[in-house]
Amino acid sequence: MLQSLRSVLAIPAAYNLWWNVVGGPAFAKVLVREYLQPRVGARILEIGCGPGTIVGYLPQVEYLGFDLSSKYIEMARKRFPQAQFVCERVSQFSPAQQQSFDTVLALGVVHHLDDREARQLFQIAYDALKSGGKLITVDGVWTNDQSPAARWLLARDRGEYVRNEGEYVNIASQVFANVRASVRHDLIRIPYSHLILECVRR
Numbered sequence: 001m002l003q004s005l006r007s008v009l010a011i012p013a014a015y016n017l018w019w020n021v022v023g024g025p026a027f028a029k030v031l032v033r034e035y036l037q038p039r040v041g042a043r044i045l046e047i048g049c050g051p052g053t054i055v056g057y058l059p060q061v062e063y064l065g066f067d068l069s070s071k072y073i074e075m076a077r078k079r080f081p082q083a084q085f086v087c088e089r090v091s092q093f094s095p096a097q098q099q100s101f102d103t104v105l106a107l108g109v110v111h112h113l114d115d116r117e118a119r120q121l122f123q124i125a126y127d128a129l130k131s132g133g134k135l136i137t138v139d140g141v142w143t144n145d146q147s148p149a150a151r152w153l154l155a156r157d158r159g160e161y162v163r164n165e166g167e168y169v170n171i172a173s174q175v176f177a178n179v180r181a182s183v184r185h186d187l188i189r190i191p192y193s194h195l196i197l198e199c200v201r202r
């Protein structure tokens with residue numbers, strides 16, 4: 001049953017439906033208002049952009065997203081022709097323009113990556129960011145104070161590398177000197193715990 005839900009979520013339309021049911025739109029608004037705070041004209045890179053959903057919540061920006069799923073990228077291009085999308089995986093991506101992005105996003109991605117590829121993600125973000133620019137990651141996290149329901153759901157996540165706060169921060173800190181972590185239990189409608197990392201390039 002859960003295995004079939006995971007396969008269904010690989011279909012872009014099904015993923016979008018799931019995202020709406022669990023409260024994705026409210027989550028995106030909180031993320032943009034409290035963490036991204038994008039300015040018009042900012043340059044934004046999204047790693048593991050899926051169907052590009054966050055673009056619908058951004059002001060007019062210069063956006064580049066990449067993802068390993070060609071199905072997600074195809075849908076993203078149809079939904080947001082004003083943005084740029086590339087089909088690529090983290091371990092193979094090399095941004096043409098280094099130090100040119102104001103913000104890098106990786107929403108629900110790091111917990112899909114083993115430690116080696118996760119470190120590569122942080123390095124890609126670091127290289128892509130201007131001085132003073134910020135990487136924001138959001139991922140499911142193990143905590144001591146989460147509900148049994150949240151633990152049950154996290155254990156069944158499609159991502160095979162859900163970590164605790166210290167483990168995520170440790171990987172990020174191998175690349176960024178300035179890492180701020182916040183745990184949130186209130187971002188979506190179902191019981192779930194998220195870790196938000198804000199990593200600033202000095």
Ligand SMILES: C[S@@+](CC[C@H](N)C(=O)[O-])C[C@H]1O[C@@H](n2cnc3c(N)ncnc32)[C@H](O)[C@@H]1O
Nearest residue numbers: 048049050067068069088089090107108109112
């Ligand atoms: C939970 S989805 C999040 C999608 C999107 N960021 C969002 O917030 O809707 C995780 C995404 O990471 C992508 N992904 C997983 N492993 C990846 C890798 N190694 N390289 C690039 N993308 C990857 C998946 O294809 C999927 O689109």
